[in-house]
Amino acid sequence: MKFELEKRTKGLRLQDDELLEDLRRCAKAIGGDTIETSEYDKIGKAHSCTFRRRFGSWRSALERAGLQPGIWRVGITDEALFENIRSLWMSLGRQPRRSELGLLGSQFSGKPYAKRFGSWSKALKEFVAWVNSDSPEEPQQDDTEANQPVPGSLVHAGPPKRRTRREPSDRQRFRVLVRDGFRCRACGASPLTQVGGELHVNHVLPWSKGGETTDDNLQTKCERCNLGKSNAFNV
Numbered sequence: 001m002k003f004e005l006e007k008r009t010k011g012l013r014l015q016d017d018e019l020l021e022d023l024r025r026c027a028k029a030i031g032g033d034t035i036e037t038s039e040y041d042k043i044g045k046a047h048s049c050t051f052r053r054r055f056g057s058w059r060s061a062l063e064r065a066g067l068q069p070g071i072w073r074v075g076i077t078d079e080a081l082f083e084n085i086r087s088l089w090m091s092l093g094r095q096p097r098r099s100e101l102g103l104l105g106s107q108f109s110g111k112p113y114a115k116r117f118g119s120w121s122k123a124l125k126e127f128v129a130w131v132n133s134d135s136p137e138e139p140q141q142d143d144t145e146a147n148q149p150v151p152g153s154l155v156h157a158g159p160p161k162r163r164t165r166r167e168p169s170d171r172q173r174f175r176v177l178v179r180d181g182f183r184c185r186a187c188g189a190s191p192l193t194q195v196g197g198e199l200h201v202n203h204v205l206p207w208s209k210g211g212e213t214t215d216d217n218l219q220t221k222c223e224r225c226n227l228g229k230s231n232a233f234n235v
């Protein structure tokens, strides 16, 4: 994610009731009875941090505007709910608990999960099915260029058609990280226990040497080991 400071000048001159009016306008514009800060920051006249300063919290600003303070609203997709579990799981390095949904870093509370799936444990079950449901073996799109014939020649310049795409999907990356316990397979480092570590998912048999992007040809590597490997032609 790109690091940037909150814009602090936008909407500072608006009166409280003008801010609340703008909040209602934006909620209406996205067709809901509530609005999230990220959405408001895209279309609002002010910045969400101004509301926090004036009204104490985003939630109380929503309440003052007569909007729903809950994060739940119609229109959240299953995909968004699952993506939120995935990113929480990745930041914790383990299965998130229901109580952790209200905490910083979670886009949704437990409510939409219970409402959509019946319970948190059922939501997790559905999530697992979703994680496993992408097909890494769909035809790749990123090396079509390599498969184009050389102009004026009848032979194909690129390598033979591959079964998989070069880049693992987000879900596949997640599966590999979970399988490897969020640890580097070479040195055992984990960013959760060691500061400054970042985990990469790369090919065991390099893609450049014909390795496919399948779960069993992917491995978790820490930044240091990954760099060492890339010198050994793992591209």
Ligand SMILES: [Zn+2]
Pocket (backbone or CB within 6 Å): 184, 185, 186, 187, 188, 189, 221, 222, 223, 224, 225, 226
């Ligand atoms: Zn390592």
